[in-house]
């Protein structure tokens with residue numbers, strides 16, 4: 083642990099105990115808007131029962147037709163500008179129509195709990211979904227967890243302090259959460275350090291934080307933009323095509339326009355009956371802005387004035403699962419509690435957003451129908467058909483559990499759906515973590531005191547007709563608003579409470595805080611059970627037995643469920659790129675740097691003994707120049723010259739292919755990693771004994787680390803690397819059926 087770091091922490095502790103309430107800072111000017119997308123509807127009271135009809139139409143595709151042309155998605159009554167928000171896309175394949183399988187027996191297993199009443203407990207929300215059999219059909223009612231008692235803190239400990247000055251649109255939900263926890267809010271900020279800083283947009287909302295925890299990771303916004311996300315997933319698809327088939331095929335614009343065009347032309351020439359549709363998304367877009375559908379590459383709008391438009395064009399999932407003939411998507415909240423060790427939690431309750439025009443497969447005529455094809459709340463709220471409902475299981479925005487319940491009632495195996503969703507989330511996080519670690523070390527280099535980070539992400543997921551979940555995008559700033567806008571007079575809008583949003587989002591924020599409680603590690607550090615990951619095991623609709631402290635007893639059980647490291651065994655083998663990132667970070671050299679210079683690249687090659695008479699240092703230089711030049715063209719926003727992580731990964735794949743020609747690709751990469759790590763092993767002994775964490779208030783490494791080559795805290799310690807390597811080998815040998823079933827079914 084660095085001495086400087088220890089001193090700073092001691093000073094901070096002293097400041098905290100003296101300066102508790104000492105200050106009131108100047109007022110912060112707050113401008114809304116940087117937050118994520120939508121908020122919600124639903125005013126009023128709550129009709130307790132809503133019909134759950136096994137209407138077969140709700141899971142069928144309406145109509146089909148085909149022809150071509152593209153039209154831009156226009157429309158938008160009013161749109162707020164929301165900086166910090168980003169996107170990602172989804173995946174797809176031409177799906178086969180699998181009719182909903184299972185039977186009433188599936189549903190019955192979950193439903194028939196209390197005599198003739200069907201009751202689903204929604205873990206962590208304190209809610210009960212109740213379905214009553216009546217002659218005329220089934221009814222579902224939800225008893226919202228209103229009036230959550232505030233925690234009676236048994237001990238008189240100093241309350242956890244939260245700086246909410248930059249919380250922006252999360253503020254309402256955050257205030258309620260802090261109150262429920264009996265923590266202390268600093269709405270105007272505070273001169274002394276707080277335990278937690280809640281930012282509305284990015285890590286940088288407050289500068290110069292040297293301790294505590296911030297609810298944003300550096301680089302998350304950049305990583306989750308559509309282009310970067312597509313690249314990160316594509317890298318994983320190269321290594322693990324089957325595991326990453328949940329993301330639709332995507333091409334990056336403008337650089338891959340030619341490839342896109344040629345590939346589509348060839349597909350059509352091979353089979354004239356194939357007429358796929360594509361969705362075009364601007365890189366920095368959100369809330370459906372600038373999105374349009376096309377059926378021919380020539381319909382792409384590549385230029386905006388004299389500038390090439392940056393974005394992605396993506397396979398359009400043309401057979402989504404429908405409910406009431408409407409397309410819908412799922413908003414799932416995911417907490418990354420820590421990067422190292424990787425800790426991921428999934429909220430058991432989420433939202434579903436419905437289109438407002440009955441779905442038809444894309445055709446020349448309907449390509450421009452945004453209310454049919456795009457599920458964005460921000461668009462559909464302006465449709466005359468938008469249903470504001472107080473109920474959680476009707477209307478154009480509903481809870482995820484109410485939709486799952488509805489599907490279960492039709493015989494859908496929702497346990498399988500849920501476990502597929504968990505797998506999708508873990509794999510997606512694994513895809514973005516390597517680059518996040520690079521951002522983290524650049525922002526808070528070793529020896530520099532800084533906060534640790536956590537972040538709530540919003541996953542947008544589409545269910546295909548065959549029930550396979552597809553990733554549409556990940557939002558770094560999901561809206562945490564618990565009100566929605568209502569037009570009270572023509573052109574005059576005001577915010578009114580939205581019960582559905584409140585129910586879901588307060589739970590997510592409150593329980594995130596509980597997990598991040600600096601004084602209450604045991605909640606989050608429950609030893610992961612050595613659980614199997616077979617579909618059917620994970621479902622958010624069951625009562626959860628959970629040991630809780632007396633303080634916690636007054637609160638509902640956690641609505642966030644740990645999925646990693648819980649499922650380490652099943653997914654650890656996928657973390658190959660993260661190991662490449664560890665090497666990259668180790669050789670970065672200069673603090674705060676995110677790119678490798680030519681000398682550092684040479685040092686990497688030499689240290690890992692990768693050059694020989696067939697691969698001279700001159701060839702190494704050529705490789706460096708070649709790859710770096712290509713990548714510098716494709717990343718116009720690059721802050722510095724040199725080789726970024728994605729370029730380094732490409733170079734690494736190249737080196738692996740040279741060295742282990744006869745092996746399949748991922749074996750090549752794994753073998754080269756083993757080789758490099760073995761070369762570095764003697765040098766990393768010292769650092770392995772130190773703590774590694776990019777997200778916990780643990781000691782940071784000092785300046786005298788091995789090699790003098792940067793941030794060992796971000797490198798997996800040797801035992802972890804070995805474990806990852808062993809997991810990979812084991813996976814290769816065994817390829818367990820249960821894992822493969824997750825993506826293949």
Ligand code: ADP
Pocket residue numbers: 168169170171172173174330361363367368369370371373396397398399400411455456457458542554555
């Ligand atoms: P934005 O960030 O602008 O909301 P998204 O990627 O979320 O962009 O796309 C907007 C909407 O378009 C999604 O909510 C979804 O309804 C639809 N959509 C996006 N990608 C696809 C796809 N590949 N296939 C089918 N529908 C899609």
